Amino acid sequence: MVQRNTWQRDRVREELSDAPGFISAQDLHARLREQNTGIGLATVYRALSTLAAHGEADSLQSPEGESLYRACATTGHHHHLICRRCGKAVEIAATDVEEWARRTAAAHGFTEAEHVVDIFGLCADCTALRAHERDNG
Ligand SMILES: [Zn+2]
Numbered sequence: 140m141v142q143r144n145t146w147q148r149d150r151v152r153e154e155l156s157d158a159p160g161f162i163s164a165q166d167l168h169a170r171l172r173e174q175n176t177g178i179g180l181a182t183v184y185r186a187l188s189t190l191a192a193h194g195e196a197d198s199l200q201s202p203e204g205e206s207l208y209r210a211c212a213t214t215g216h217h218h219h220l221i222c223r224r225c226g227k228a229v230e231i232a233a234t235d236v237e238e239w240a241r242r243t244a245a246a247h248g249f250t251e252a253e254h255v256v257d258i259f260g261l262c263a264d265c266t267a268l269r270a271h272e273r274d275n276g
């Protein structure tokens with residue numbers, strides 16, 4: 140199977156792995172542009188949705204409704220803790236959530252239930268920074 144422009148997708152995947160956390164297509168495009176890759180924003184969008192569809196990247200909606208992507212270390216079902224300031228992400232298992240979701244779906248007669256649970260907040264570094272900013276007026 141011959142696919143054109145796979146180097147672009149490989150480059151997007153690489154850059155995604157280098158990103159410290161969840162990142163939007165626009166921010167990823169900006170990073171690629173700094174390196175003069177010549178990869179357009181539309182290509183970045185396409186590459187990211189392909190990677191997400193193949194399970195090579197995680198995608199989620201930020202509280203502002205923006206699509207964010209990350210090359211995840213963990214394959215299979217998992218959850219995230221995400222810093223809404225710097226985008227840093229921690230992959231977490233949520234055993235309690237799995238059990239709760241299964242029970243709740245079953246109680247309503249639902250089968251094949253899926254769920255998306257991500258926690259947005261401020262990471263330890265950003266919390267410290269914010270406290271510092273506050274101290275300095
Ligand atoms: Zn993940």
Ligand SMILES: [Zn+2]
Pocket residue numbers: 222223224225226227261262263264265
């Ligand atoms: Zn942070």
Ligand SMILES: [Zn+2]
Pocket residue numbers: 216217218233236237254256
């Ligand atoms: Zn889960």
